[in-house]
Amino acid sequence: MTKVPTKVRFYRLRNRLRDKLGGGAPGTITIAPDALAAAQAAIDKMAEDYPDWVQSHLDQLRVLHARCVDTREQRSRFYAEIRDIAHNMKGQGGTFGYPLISMCATSLYDFTSPRAGKTDNHIEIIKAHIDSMTAIIKGRIKGNGGEIGSELMQNLNRAIAKYEVSDP
Numbered sequence: 001m002t003k004v005p006t007k008v009r010f011y012r013l014r015n016r017l018r019d020k021l022g023g024g025a026p027g028t029i030t031i032a033p034d035a036l037a038a039a040q041a042a043i044d045k046m047a048e049d050y051p052d053w054v055q056s057h058l059d060q061l062r063v064l065h066a067r068c069v070d071t072r073e074q075r076s077r078f079y080a081e082i083r084d085i086a087h088n089m090k091g092q093g094g095t096f097g098y099p100l101i102s103m104c105a106t107s108l109y110d111f112t113s114p115r116a117g118k119t120d121n122h123i124e125i126i127k128a129h130i131d132s133m134t135a136i137i138k139g140r141i142k143g144n145g146g147e148i149g150s151e152l153m154q155n156l157n158r159a160i161a162k163y164e165v166s167d168p
Helices: 016-020 033-070 072-095 099-111 120-138 146-165
Strands: none
Touching: 033 072, 033 120, 072 099, 072 120, 099 120, 099 146, 120 146
């Protein structure tokens, strides 16, 4: 059998996104200073309310943790809900001046992956994440938290190591 030659056509489409952003050469896109200042003011306003806002997420996490303790057979479903909340929190923390929340939420997100363990020890690690984030918000620990932030993250990592090693 002989192969029939195939014609190939390449279409080069114009990059209209660059036009929408002001055109020009790469690296020359500028944002109006007043628009940038307005956006920063909006973020600063939201940052003031962030501790109250994130508290509702922490409350939801506590409820889901309790359900994991009470109903072992549904842990996979609760893990998925915990993971969704952690996903939202990991992006918000750094934006509003709480990068430690983002670090804890990222850890919790990774820890509750679909293939994660679901033993009682794993549930204790979820609780350690929630407790760490609660301490950060109650203490209004912004930035890296200095010595307190470092100690919180070390304690969380110790809890993870302790319960993973003693996992039945």
